[in-house]
Amino acid sequence: MxxxxxxxxxxxxxxxxxxxxxxxxxxxxxxxxxxxxxxxxxxxxxxxxxxxxxxxxxxxxxxxxxxxxxxxxxxxxxxxxxxxDPVAVQVGERSLYLRPSRYAEADKFFGYVSAEFDLSKPPIELLYEVSRFVAARLNYIPGASDPIDGAEDTLLANAGVCRDFAHLVVALLRALNIPARLVAVYAPGCVPMDFHAVAEALIDDKWLVVDATGLAPRQALVRIATGRDAADTAFLxxxxxxxxxxxxxxxxxxxxxxxxxxxxxxxxxx
CATH class of the missing domain: 2.60.40.2250 (Immunoglobulin-like)
Structure with a gap:
């Protein structure tokens, strides 16, 4: 960077x-x-x-x-x-970030990902396919979601804000057996400017970030909080x-x- x-x-x-x-x-x-x-x-x-x-x-x-x-x-x-420095991968993170969580209910998407994605592809290809899929599927509409909405709600609504995009990315990746988590960030260039949320995936022993909203360049992001989903990373x-x-x-x-x-x-x- x-x-x-x-x-x-x-x-x-x-x-x-x-x-x-x-x-x-x-x-x-x-x-x-x-x-x-x-x-x-x-x-x-x-x-x-x-x-x-x-x-x-x-x-x-x-x-x-x-x-x-x-x-x-x-x-x-x-x-x-x-x-x-790049965030080091910790023992146990693969296990933790493959599990379903409050807002990223990966267990509800196992059948769905089998129909939407080619499970034989390498994880790095699936990472970007998932990000592109969510970007194409959802509309960024402030107020379109409820704070208690999870990834399944977001998929059905076809709309949300940054945390909704990130939750759906995380849930789909976990369902594809790719460890994933949510990161709250400061995001230079983001419009509208706000606390921002993106997804991180563990690929080849490295945490890589994707942002299905495309609202800000990933290279400028500043990490604030990291966790399973927004329940772990809320600013207040x-x-x-x-x-x-x-x-x-x-x-x-x-x-x-x-x-x-x-x-x-x-x-x-x-």
Missing amino acids: GTIKRDVSSMMDIWVDSATELELQVTVARLPGMDLVETLSVSVNGNAVTPEEIMGEAGTRIHRLNVERGNVLVQYSAAINTPA DNHSGNITLNNYEVIATVDGDLPIDNGADHVSIG
Whole structure:
């Protein structure tokens, strides 16, 4: 990917109506080789607080805090001066990412993939065939899906947003016996700009990324969170209590021109 310099930032304004435990996943994944300069600030009713940091898959960082009633403001910015090294494959990942999950119900697609794809083809060919299939099958329509929709719902609706595209790619790949997972990313060039979701597949002991939406060049993506599906990678989650996301903003840019993505190159993200 070279040494593309990227700058990312996000802001969330959250109203907490009753006491809750918040979990945030907005910081760039901490991985070897990356030159990262960042600032995370969280305030509750105007008072600065320091969330607990929990390390997850592939450098994922969850920031957790308990909050009483009031307003929470989250502000994050980062400069990624050099990319991270490719993510190493861990023991057990093949097993974990072949299993059906909440939003990527691979077990519902075994018969379907047998009819739609040539199972004798190499995994690398199937990876790009699945991505092209989903791109052709679905329409990108904000508001067309429900947050609790899974891959089967998306296939039937023929529409969704980035997480829906990624869930369907992941489910189909797993049904084809290709380990796959979802990655939440900052995506320079993405229109509309937002937190973005893409799929990763384990091919020849390397994690390769595909994006059936085609909304942003894969070479510029910045990893935030990695997991089985959106249940593991949500930028905001809470346990008990009640919250409202009043407003949020995401910005991601590169220094210079955006890379050109032909959709066929083998791309890994740090």
